[in-house]
Amino acid sequence: MADNVTHRYISSFFLVGIPGLQAFHCWLGIPVFVLFALGLLGKQHHHQHHQTRTKPPPAYVLLPLYAGVNMNDMALTSSTAPKMLGIFWLDAHWIDFDVCLVQLYFIHTFCIVESTLLVAMAFDRYVAICIPLRYTTILTTPVVLKMGLTGMIRASLMVLPCPLLIKRLPYYTKYVINHAYCEHMAVVKLASANTLINRAYGISVALSVMVLDLGLIATSYIKILQAVFRLSSQNARSKALGTCAAHVCTILVSYTPALFSFLTHRIGKKVPPSIHIIFASLYLLVPPAVNPLVYGVKTKQIRDRVVSLFFPSKKFSEN
Template sequence: MGDNATQYHISSFFLVGIPGLQDFHCGIGIPVCLLLILTLLGNSVIIITIKLESSLHEPMYFFLCMLAMNDMALATSTAPKMLSIFWFDSHWIDFSVCLSQMYFIHTFCIIESALLVAMAFDRYVAICIPLRYTTILTTPMVIKIGLVGTIRAILMVLPCPLLIRRLPYYTKYVINHAYCEHMAVVKLASASTHVNRAYGISVALSVMILDLGLIVTSYIKILQAVFRLSSQNARSKALGTCAAHVCTILVSYTPALFSFLTHRIGKKVPPSIHIIFASLYLLVPPTVNPLVYGVKTKQIRDRVVGLFFSIKKISKS
């Protein structure tokens, strides 16, 4: 294929939104917008609270800060384009912009997973080897863990857009999705996509198996340590410190696993269900995480309530 073929290489894609539910796009945009606002508001409150409250300057809350920043980045990489599709019929997206969006979405998802592993490790050290907590999880160590998680995601996802760039795209340009998801973009190529598919599946499986394996291992060790405690009160207290993290894991991984499995196995699942779950998987956890940590973590809850009442007093005076 020479210059004559390359000049027909498409320059942009058409994002459908949610196939079969186009008539309801305007209404669907309302919860998407609310989720985006709540994500930005809730995570900002978490970051500001941890920054202002010196008693929260601990590894667990530093990881929570990283999670909040990552959640905001994840939501803003998807929701604005979704809203422009749902509300303004702005379906077209430039080829390079589409690849950039795809890259950032998958990178932030893998960073999210790494941070959940880091938080599980934090709970493991705090409960199983509490006397060494301050010597193991020092501030430089927390920064290193965050950097390793970020670098892993950047390097793992980088081949995806690079492999797509070498594929020819001549005729198909309609993406039956609300955002540029890796497999949805790969399927439109006018050539063999075995390498892209194999790499995409291997990244998804390796991240899920490794990260979930590490989290499960941490919690098995935690439960063993907790049940060795003689006092019922001590057990409750130890498990209480893990409650928020467990909720976050369930909120993050459940829709992700469902989306992944229905994509590969569920041939009879309607496309609209695929897309709704794939969108929920990106929009719901960033909204729920700050609420979970706000409700389940006493220090954060007390500080937020204190901030709220001090703002109320200032506005009244």
């Protein structure tokens, strides 16, 4: 391999895919393709559905935020799924060193943006339930756009040192990444030098994002629950909690596999690599696929389109 960078002899990495399950790669590519297709399909029809609205109801005041979720989800799944399908179906395991760093940067950036958007939605639910009379004055379009822009800037700046710190490391002999995509710690572990700075920075970024964002989300929901249980009507309590159901589902889908993957990297030495990589892939592929369904579960246009993928001959009537 060419020595195209000072003290770095490796020009490409070899992505294994799912370690220990190489014989099943062909079959593993099917759920990856389905999740990828559902993600793209859901974004397309979610966008078309909103375009047909001439006067959005109160539930759609945050259309710019939902648009941001759609774009971020599409970018996240597009940065991982095509290469994974190439590995599983075409044996296209090799990836250029710099391309790997670019993929690493975008994956982790979009993940942090996704976390920021979940915080913004928790704030939306807090305002809608706890101070509903001020909803339209607090969550104006400029405020929503500023929240989205702040999230993008935060993610971009926090992740930028990761590939830059990797570029300074020597890579002499190890080039096999036991992963289905270029993940930060998986790449760092291959370096032929002390990686304490890389590891410390990676852990500090992950912990700061999780602690801050989950803390803000938890605070919002504590306030929401306090407000809900002060309501005298059971029906009113049910309706108030029902408005949070979609957001809670998205939080669980997004954070559960992410936390599992993070903890496995640090303390889960006995977890089989195949299980770790599967969960690490799920938290990148599942949220973009299910978010349009979760937020549009009552939207017949999206629901019928998804079901028609599997049952093209069936007709569905309006509920």
